[in-house]
Amino acid sequence: MKSKYPEVQGGGSLLLAWQVRNKHILVIGGGEVAAGRILNVLNADAKVTVICPSEGLNDEVAHRVSSSQITHIPRPFLPSDLNNDVDMVLCAVDDPIASTQVYKLCKEKRIPANIADVPPECDFYFGSVHRDGPLQIMISTNGNGPKLANIVRRQIAGGLPENIGDAVRKVGLLRRKLRKVAPEQGESPKRMGWMSKVCEQWSLEDLCEMKDEDMEALLGYYKPGTVPSLNQLRLGQEPGVFEFDGSFGWYIG
Template sequence: MRDATSSPEPAPLLAAVDAKAQVHLIVGSNPLAAARCAKVLQVGAKPVIIAPEDADLHFSLKEHIEQGSAQWVKRQFQDEDLTTLGREEVDHVVDAVFVTLSSQDPLSEHISKLCRRLRIPVNVADAPHLCSFTLLATHSDGPVHIGITTSGRGCKLASRLRREIASSLPANLGAAVDRLGSLRKQIWEEDQAATQDDSKFEVDDDDATGHSHKFNSLVTVEDSRTRRIRWLSQICEYWPLQKLVSVSEDDIKAILTAYSAEKQRDLPATVNEVATQRKGKIILAGSGPGHPDLLTRATYKAIKDADIILADKLVPAPVLELIPRRTEVHIARKFPGNADKAQEELMQMGLEALRAGKRVLRLKQGDPYLYGRGAEEYEFFRKEGFEPVVLPGMTSALSGPLFAGIPATHRGVSDQILICTGTGQKGVAPKPPSYRPNQTVVFLMVLHRLSSLIDSLVSPPNTKGPSRFRPWPATTPCAVIERASCPDQKIIRSTLEHICKAVEQEGSRPPGLLVVGATCEVLHKLEEQKWVVEEGYRELDDFQGVSDIPLATEQ
């Protein structure tokens, strides 16, 4: 847990440094010096080893020196080494220093002080207080590099965490990243040539930025040429990794081509033609708030039995990973401004599959009938002669607050709950509900327009004459809950006065919802903080997973 006013120990600045052609000084000749030398060579830098001529060199250091890939300065360290052994283009100042001597050796502290004075990055073995940087336990797969640090508390634990993370990643992830990166560059260049306007593109220059503020913003007519790049970005964000690494570049190109062009479908021409085909079956099912263990058994069985699954974009990867490999899967190409077209596309896919006699599962996040357009889809398929089976799902509107420790109702505080959408039809903002002190309000699909919603809640109505709308006090407790029930769940607890700034500073990632009302502080008091952030949710790990429960079969 962290808040805006407390002062926890600062986190280290993790960065990917381009070290090609740099000069890195290694003081020592022991096995750790050999490991540092190998690391320096791995990143394309030049190692310079400083050790007396009679030092006991590690055998791998000898090999590097004999091969000419490392330089050996055969003497004790001298202060001038820091400013004379480096590259000419930086006035011979070395780029980094690794001290592999004992942390108790007076020379270790001396070198550390010199480096800090000269602003040279320095790493001293087993002495975090003497280091200005540390090396991470890393896993590399092509362009993918994952680093773990325990801030000097335990390198063995960092290595284990790295192994755990690496083992959970699919094989050939690096090749998939290369493939998607190459395709993204191609699309970007094509769209740039078409628009001649760099400002229309969202360029991910920094891996740390997460979603830009435009990621889920409305798409205007002027932005239509950028839709392919946005869809590719959302493929990277929402598709399960196993599916990402299995698709080829041609597969992705075909998807994007189909997206930008209206697909001509050869539909059966007459009712009699449809009637002669094997009757398909359509199931509308809710996948719950996110964690796969919160699926109903009926939905889990539908996932296993379906011939084709049409899933919402925000159905989380752990749920999609339950889908058998043989099953055909399509992810909705939905984002604000494109929702209607994407909805029509999915329903047409479902209709084609039904007419071919297939068992179709329309998998939706949360519950199908709560802002899920489930009734619209039910009516569509019924008019086409297919009566859907509807399976309920646990809605995040009620379970999300629960996972955040917020009771939807509480005796003496709130005796009613109101569920609202933050996104109206055609992007028009819905009218805000009036303030009721005994009411808890949950807003779904609101993160992309949080600021305007909060303004509408706390501002008096901009109308002449009397109004029934009562503005909400700026001090009203509230919380933003993202990816409820998932391991990467995030909660930002604040008030209406500070929530927008909190989300702007802490970042956001859909799906998320906003809870407003006094129940937000029944179990969690803010005290004097402007906001508090809580990350992670692992409590469900202690329970048996849905995939481990045998399903009853027909005899």
């Protein structure tokens, strides 16, 4: 008999949105790969220290040092560098032996580490990410094909509406306002259900067009659990009434 539950598909990674805001991330190396890693974690508001001789910094990393976006220690890595409250290590040096030593030291200290281009020595992988404001979409091949992940990411991004990032931002603002209207813990299922209705019934264009006054008016429909269209909201109509659509007919909103 076929199980009613999803089949387990082993061999994957647990994809998470890892919050590293104000965490101390140590980057070993200063080349092109390190530059990409640094940008990723700076975008997540982490505090970054780069350990690399000055002559090993590429132009991008050197710019981030000179503009005080990151801290730079101009010398090779030392094991004692892991004693300074490090929350994560990103190693991007072209030295397999040194990279393996870094990974082993991190394992001993239980510090999560990523060793560039060595999947077996990674506690986590960097995927190919599409970013549009608060929206982030990551494609991972579990270390099998980073270039292919980039191709898939571009194809997915090409099919997304141009305004989807703004729509996501507006939904987030509406959610925060709703929590102030109904802050009780017991309201959580109703809040989630009502927000789902808004996302399902409003188009992305409507969500982008929604203004602060529209949000305040929309929140007034939370208690009865109804969701009017944006046009009904601005006309002060109740959901389900007949509404003139500007043509030769009427429709039910």
